Amino acid sequence: MSGGIDGEFTAFVNERGDVLLRVAYALAGNQHGAEDLLQNALAKAYARWPRIRGDAEPYVRRILYHDQVSGWRHRSRRPEVPVAVLPERAGAGDHGHDVDLRLLLRNALLALPPRQRAVLTLRYLEDLSVEQTAELLGCRIGTVASQSSKALARLRQLVPALDGHLTEEVR
Incomplete structure (x- = not known):
């Protein structure tokens, strides 16, 4: 070169x-x-x-x-073991709830299957449309919509405190 x-x-x-x-x-x-x-x-x-x-x-x-x-x-990877209650954190400060929520979200995202995590990353972090996401992942638009819906439902299940922060969307 x-x-x-x-x-x-x-x-x-x-x-x-x-x-x-x-x-x-x-x-x-x-x-x-x-x-x-x-x-x-x-x-x-x-x-x-x-x-x-x-x-x-x-x-x-x-x-x-x-x-x-x-x-x-x-x-092959070691399975993650979810816990119902996180241990107390020292020095959380005024923004402790936000930090705890972000850590819960991070751990919940890591618990998702790779395709669901990729869909959420593309849709919400990268702010791509359903069509763009489908094209990038090489799948159908319906697959993106169903994976997104399943991933958001799983996040709500894993972290009930997120329920008010997650919105279901169709396209």
């Missing part, structure tokens, strides 16, 4: 890397997993850079979503 392509790729990573890392974090649920997920996606993108350089970000995002879902299918 020539220096020009390397420079273009480096500029892309410098410009969009932080945004892509936030998406990877939402999918992986932890910093190390997110960094690994993004690094693998960028390595795949680099190999195809001459073909994708005009439209690289959607390509990298697609890799992130597909690799995360695929990785969960093929990896």
Whole structure:
């Protein structure tokens, strides 16, 4: 590869890397997993850079979503054990309820199947339409709608305190 392509790729990573890392974090649920997920996606993108350089970000995002879902299918992992009551937290301050709610939400998201988590990430973090989400995940619009509905219902079940914060949507 020539220096020009390397420079273009480096500029892309410098410009969009932080945004892509936030998406990877939402999918992986932890910093190390997110960094690994993004690094693998960028390595795949680099190999195809001459073909994708005009439209690289959607390509990298697609890799992130597909690799995360695929990785969960093929990896055996230790099961998470949900708890009914979280232990007391020292120093929660005035925003303790918000922090606790966010931690509950994070743990509930990690308990969702990978496809449901990917759908919620695309729909609510990335603010994509149902159609865009379906296209990115390579599935039907009905699949996105049903996965979203099931995921939101499961989140309400896992974290009843979220019930007023989650809205059901059709398209």
